[in-house]
Amino acid sequence: MIKGEKISGMALFLWLVTYTLGDMSILNPAIGAKAYQDSWLGFILGWTGGFILMVIYVSIIRLTPSKTLFEILKDSFGKYIGSILIIFYIWYFIYNGSLVVREFGEYAVIVNYPETPIVFISALLVFMAAYMIKSGPQVISRVYGILAFIFIFSVLAITMILIPQFDFTNLFPFLEHGIKPVLKAGLNTVAFPFGELVLLLVIASVAKESVNIKKAAYSAVALGGFLIFVTILRDIMVLGPGLLENQTFPAQASTQIIPKPLDVSPMVSVSLLIGSGIETTTYLYACTLGISQLFNLDDYKPFVFPMAALMVMISLWNFTSVHQFFGWVSEIYPYYVVPFQTIIPLIILIILWTKKKAKS
Amino acid sequence: MLKHIQKTIVLLVLCLFPLVITGCWNNVDLDDRGFVVAVGLDKATNGQFDYSVQIIKPSAIESRKQGGSSVATETISSQGQTVFEAIRNLLSKTDKKLFYGHIQVIVIGEELARQGILNVMDMFVRNIETDKRAHIIIARGTTARNILAAEGEVQDIPAVEITNTLENVKSLPKIKETKLHEVIKNINSNGNNPVLGVVTTPETTEKLTVAELDFTGAAVFNKDKLVGWLNPEETTGFLFIENKIKSGIINVNNPFDTRAKVAIEIIRSSTKKDVRFINGEPVIYIEVKQEGNMVDQQGEGDLTAPDKIKILENETAQVIKNEIYHVISLAQGEFQSDIFGLGDIVHKKNLKYWREVENNWNGEFSDLSVEVKVDSRIRRSGLIKKQAGEAR
Numbered sequence: 001m002i003k004g005e006k007i008s009g010m011a012l013f014l015w016l017v018t019y020t021l022g023d024m025s026i027l028n029p030a031i032g033a034k035a036y037q038d039s040w041l042g043f044i045l046g047w048t049g050g051f052i053l054m055v056i057y058v059s060i061i062r063l064t065p066s067k068t069l070f071e072i073l074k075d076s077f078g079k080y081i082g083s084i085l086i087i088f089y090i091w092y093f094i095y096n097g098s099l100v101v102r103e104f105g106e107y108a109v110i111v112n113y114p115e116t117p118i119v120f121i122s123a124l125l126v127f128m129a130a131y132m133i134k135s136g137p138q139v140i141s142r143v144y145g146i147l148a149f150i151f152i153f154s155v156l157a158i159t160m161i162l163i164p165q166f167d168f169t170n171l172f173p174f175l176e177h178g179i180k181p182v183l184k185a186g187l188n189t190v191a192f193p194f195g196e197l198v199l200l201l202v203i204a205s206v207a208k209e210s211v212n213i214k215k216a217a218y219s220a221v222a223l224g225g226f227l228i229f230v231t232i233l234r235d236i237m238v239l240g241p242g243l244l245e246n247q248t249f250p251a252q253a254s255t256q257i258i259p260k261p262l263d264v265s266p267m268v269s270v271s272l273l274i275g276s277g278i279e280t281t282t283y284l285y286a287c288t289l290g291i292s293q294l295f296n297l298d299d300y301k302p303f304v305f306p307m308a309a310l311m312v313m314i315s316l317w318n319f320t321s322v323h324q325f326f327g328w329v330s331e332i333y334p335y336y337v338v339p340f341q342t343i344i345p346l347i348i349l350i351i352l353w354t355k356k357k358a359k360s
Numbered sequence: 361m362l363k364h365i366q367k368t369i370v371l372l373v374l375c376l377f378p379l380v381i382t383g384c385w386n387n388v389d390l391d392d393r394g395f396v397v398a399v400g401l402d403k404a405t406n407g408q409f410d411y412s413v414q415i416i417k418p419s420a421i422e423s424r425k426q427g428g429s430s431v432a433t434e435t436i437s438s439q440g441q442t443v444f445e446a447i448r449n450l451l452s453k454t455d456k457k458l459f460y461g462h463i464q465v466i467v468i469g470e471e472l473a474r475q476g477i478l479n480v481m482d483m484f485v486r487n488i489e490t491d492k493r494a495h496i497i498i499a500r501g502t503t504a505r506n507i508l509a510a511e512g513e514v515q516d517i518p519a520v521e522i523t524n525t526l527e528n529v530k531s532l533p534k535i536k537e538t539k540l541h542e543v544i545k546n547i548n549s550n551g552n553n554p555v556l557g558v559v560t561t562p563e564t565t566e567k568l569t570v571a572e573l574d575f576t577g578a579a580v581f582n583k584d585k586l587v588g589w590l591n592p593e594e595t596t597g598f599l600f601i602e603n604k605i606k607s608g609i610i611n612v613n614n615p616f617d618t619r620a621k622v623a624i625e626i627i628r629s630s631t632k633k634d635v636r637f638i639n640g641e642p643v644i645y646i647e648v649k650q651e652g653n654m655v656d657q658q659g660e661g662d663l664t665a666p667d668k669i670k671i672l673e674n675e676t677a678q679v680i681k682n683e684i685y686h687v688i689s690l691a692q693g694e695f696q697s698d699i700f701g702l703g704d705i706v707h708k709k710n711l712k713y714w715r716e717v718e719n720n721w722n723g724e725f726s727d728l729s730v731e732v733k734v735d736s737r738i739r740r741s742g743l744i745k746k747q748a749g750e751a752r
Contacts (some may be wrong), residue, residue, distance in 0.1 A: 111488050172708040242548045254490040257541050 011141040013220050014148040017199065019282055020193050020224030022275040023103055025155055026268060028232055029188040032330050036241035037171050040232050042182040046189020047225045053195055054221050056345050058214050061204050063352045065274040069201035069286075070293040076351040083294060085344065090290040092340045094307060096196065099329065101126055104276035105315065106322050107243040110271055111252060118346035122312050124225065125273075130308035134301055136208040137285060144278050145282035145324045151274045154267040155227055158255060159234050161264060165257055166237040191334040193228070195341035196279075202286045233321030248326075284308060391418075394456030397433070398519035400504030401480045402469035404439050409472070409480060411446035412437035412505045414519055415456065421516050432516040435508045443483040456584045460489045464519040465526075466540065467504035467559065473579065473586035478547060481584075485544055492541045495526050497557040498579040500589065507559055510568040521570040526557060533599045533608040533626075534592035536578035547584050551703015551721055553716075554581045555598060557588065582697040582722065594690060597683030601646055601700050603631040610652070612675040613670055620659025624652040624676050624738060635705045635728075642713070644702060645687065648680060648734045654741040664745045669738050677736035684732050692726040702728075 007015075030043040064072050069089065074082035104125055105118040113121065132140050175182070197217070204213050235250040238257060247253045254266040288307050292300035319325040394415040402410035412435055420432045436453045440446030443674060450458065464483065468477055484490045499507045512518035526537040536557040546554040558577040576592040590598060599605050599751065607626055614620040628651040636645045657663060663672060691699050703721045707714045717724040 114488065169705075169708050173711040174716075176711060240545060240549070243545055246548070253492075260493055 005138050006208040007138055007141040007211075008208060009213075009216050011145050012203070012207045012211060012213070013216040014142050014145045015203065015278070015282075016197065016217060016220030017224045017227075018144050018148040018151055018274065018278045019199070020197065021151060021227055022193055022196075022279045023100060023272060024193055024228045024277050025151075025231065025271040026107060026249050026300070027061065027103065028228070028235070028250060029192045029330075030232060030245060031189055031235070031250060032184040032326075033181050033185035034177060034245070034277075035185045036177060036245060037125060037173075037236055038175055038177070038182050039185050039244075040229065040236060041175075042172070042185025043189050043229055045182065045234050046194060047185030047229070048192035049186065049223075050136055050194025050197070050221055050225060051218070053190070053341065053345075054197060054200075054217055056342075056349055057200050058217050060201060060345060060349050060352065061213055062100040063349075063356065066205050066209065068205045068293060069198075070290050072201065072348060072352075074293075076348050076355075086290055086294045087285060087341065089344075090287045090294070091289065092337075093199075093283045093287035094311055095314065097280055097287070097311050098318060099325075099333075100276050100283065101311060101315040102319065102325060104272060104280075106325065107249060107269075107272055110248065110322075113267075119312070119316060122315055125276060125280055126284070126308045126312050127305075129284050130275065130304045133285045133288065133304050137203065137358060140278075140281055140285065141206070144274075144281075147277075148273045151271050152227065154271045158264055158267055159230055161258055161262065162234055162238050162254055165254075166234070167240070168237060170237050170240045171233075177285075180303070187334050188330065191337045192329075193224070195337055197221070198341050198345060199282055199286055201345070202289060203282065248322075262359055265331065280311075284311060369569070385511050388457050388459075392457055394454055394458045395462050396458050396460050397462060397517055397521070398465045398508055399460075399463060399484075400437070400465065400467045400469070400499075400508045401443070401472055402503045402505055403472040403475060406439075408439045408441050409443060409446050410437060410439055410448065410469075410505065411443060412508050412676070413450065413458065414517075415454065415458070416517060433512075433518060435505070437505055443480050447483075450584060454495045461488070461491060461520035463491050463494045464523045466494050467499050467507045468496065469499050469504040470501060470586065471503075473498050473581075476584045477543075477581075477586075478719045479583035481540070481543070484540060490540075492539070494540050495521075495523055495557065496538050496540055496543055497526070497559050498586065500558050500560045500577070501578070504532045505558060506561060506568065509572065510561075510570045510573060513569050513571045515570075518570045522559075522573070522575075525570070525575050526572075529599075529604075530606045531608070532576075533596045534576040536590075536595055536599070546701070547581075549701070549704055549725050551698060551705070551707050552701035553583065553697045553699045553722075555579065555590070555699050556581065580691070580695050580697060580699055582695065587697055588690075588695045590687065590690070593683060594687045597680075597687035598699070600629065600631060600648055600680060600684055601633055601687065603629075603633075605629040605631075605650075609655075610676050612656065612672060612679060614659040614661060615663070615671045615675075616661030620657075622654060622658065622663065622672060623656035624672065625655040626650055627739070633700060633702070633705070635702050635709065637710060637713075641712075642706060642728055644700075644728050644730045646684060646730070646732045648684070648732075648736075650676070650734065651679060651737045652676065652741055654738055657747050660747055660749050660750055662746050664741060673736045673738050676738070677734040680734045680736065684734075685730065688730050692728070696722050696726055698722055698725040 029038040035042050040097060070086050071084045078083055093313045101257045105122040108121045109118050132143060200217055207213060235244055235254050238254045239250060244250055252265055252268050255268055258264060284307060288300045288303040367656045396415055398414035400412040402412040414433050414435050416433055436450060438446050438449035440449050510518055512521045515521040526535060529535040529537050536555055538556045543554045548553045557580045558579050560574045562572050578590040579586055580588045580590060602722045605626060610624045611621045612624060614622050630649050632647045633644045635642045691697055698721060
């Protein structure tokens with residue numbers, strides 16, 4: 001279905017790593033679930049869950065090579081139910097994209113540009129993404145193949161600079177608030193960022209036939225998860241559990257503690273720009289591709305700009321305040337995404353298996 | 361034809377780009393900015409806050425360089441029920457847009473500090489513009505506004521002179537310097553209370569200068585309320601416990617002549633503080649390892665002999681021990697405030713016990729027994745062996 005040159009395994013890997021890290025460089029799903037110093041444990045649980053989800057996605061791809069999620073849906077559920085599910089997925093992608101855009105906008109308005117209207121910031125991000133998608137997935141993978149290194153470097157550099165501020169005793173006492181908040185943190189982590197990798201089902205079809213998708217996907221979950229794990233441990237050790245839970249943006253707060261004259265908080269903004277950029281781009285790409293395949297069209301490009309505009313609008317209309325936004329993301333979002341990230345892929349896998357058995 | 365139109369449109373759009381990418385949305389020229397370098401907070405009589413800022417006057421700095429004597433900064437103040445209201449009220453007294461990114465020091469008046477500092481500090485932590493690494497000091501027996509009005513002598517900007525003096529704590533452990541983020545961390549914790557730096561003014565002066573201000577000593581807090589003061593020697597003891605000693609001088613008696621003193625310069629010091637549970641009872645345990653050089657000798661005698669060095673070492677250890685015991689007994693008795701973060705250590709070590717005492721930790725802390733160990737070493741004694749001028 002997708003025309004043009006296909007991308008290599010390395011490019012797919014870098015795309016997935018950057019996408020997994022995404023906005024995790026400023027906001028952590030495991031933090032904010034009231035697990036305090038045990039957030040890292042919750043993250044590890046979620047990380048494990050992420051690997052399990054990845055097993056499902058990779059198995060689906062191995063059974064249906066070089067097909068997108070939308071084609072798989074049509075094949076396994078039939079024309080009508082399949083189309084309805086495609087519409088659901090298009091909604092899921094554009095809505096998730098709007099969440100990322102909103103988060104980036106809120107960060108920029110709170111931290112970088114207090115007097116700039118949020119619509120201006122969101123629109124710039126989304127239209128940059130739209131422009132990139134117009135040029136095709138190859139361009140996206142090339143751009144983020146380069147930016148991925150800047151991203152990873154800035155995350156690691158901030159951590160290195162903060163090493164003198166580490167206080168290992170901040171990790172104790174272990175399980176002070178019981179296991180329940182830790183499990184909640186784990187659930188949040190599964191939904192965000194690892195469950196978001198359901199997008200692999202869409203972008204894997206861009207990769208060359210010879211690419212070992214299994215290898216690229218698992219190593220991306222491993223490296224991306226490791227980097228997020230490092231930022232979680234860093235923020236707990238630098239800020240301490242109490243201060244950490246009180247921060248809107250923990251990573252940004254950590255950088256402000258670095259002694260004078262060094263000021264690396266712009267690096268946090270840069271990494272967020274790259275992370276939010278790739279998430280927005282990928283979601284926008286997925287939903288425009290979904291629309292074109294829903295109607296069996298050859299080209300997805302005419303939908304890029306209208307969907308981009310819609311994404312900006314949804315991001316602005318959806319929440320009246322930043323508190324509502326964060327409340328929704330931490331309380332409802334982890335449950336809302338379960339059908340899209342776990343249930344439907346699982347059903348697809350079961351259908352594919354039974355079909356395969358019936359054939360043989 | 362169509363291509364021409366397309367090209368023209370692209371060209372026009374390109375021409376529009378420079379307008380957008382030249383600068384920020386809310387661009388303010390440097391001339392219109394007022395750089396706030398110091399902030400002072402006091403309690404006003406009507407239950408409001410009295411808020412003063414020190415602003416740099418760039419033109420005055422230029423004229424000072426050319427030999428003029430005009431003051432490089434100006435201090436203006438306003439009042440408000442909240443800090444932010446006071447900040448906005450300030451705009452009626454200046455033509456500049458105030459910028460807080462280069463804030464060096466936050467001074468809080470004694471009266472306000474006794475009432476609690478959290479309400480006035482919230483804004484500085486919440487706001488993105490303020491530097492979280494600004495120093496915080498308490499103006500003892502005076503108002504913050506008076507301190508800000510002090511003129512700089514060495515530096516053009518008094519606030520810079522104040523921070524430079526505070527950073528001398530590296531060599532003079534009688535000063536306590538605390539940064540904004542450190543205070544917030546301490547108040548945030550249940551088992552720790554902040555200790556802030558102090559500034560005092562001389563008794564009588566017409567025109568105050570920064571050189572006349574005294575920065576030694578420290579202010580002791582319980583949660584966010586000021587409860588007492590440490591004098592310079594007690595501050596040294598406190599810094600020993602906190603492992604913040606970088607250098608410093610300890611005077612001990614000359615073993616040959618008890619009226620004469622010998623000065624030991626601390627070159628290295630590290631402290632382990634801990635709470636140990638002995639038979640279920642917590643005991644404060646402090647262990648200091650200190651190294652020093654003998655740098656100054658009064659009175660006669662060869663102090664380089666091993667047994668004499670041993671005496672000096674023991675005496676040094678005793679002096680440090682006494683200082684530590686003294687400051688702990690002050691915290692346990694007079695202040696009833698755990699300023700050493702021992703509650704945090706208990707919290708991390710023994711959660712079960714902590715849950716029992718959490719709500720009355722300061723009371724529990726006052727009853728703990730203390731064990732201090734000091735290991736003192738003298739490494740070198742400079743270019744000469746006996747006192748200068750002593751031949752035999």
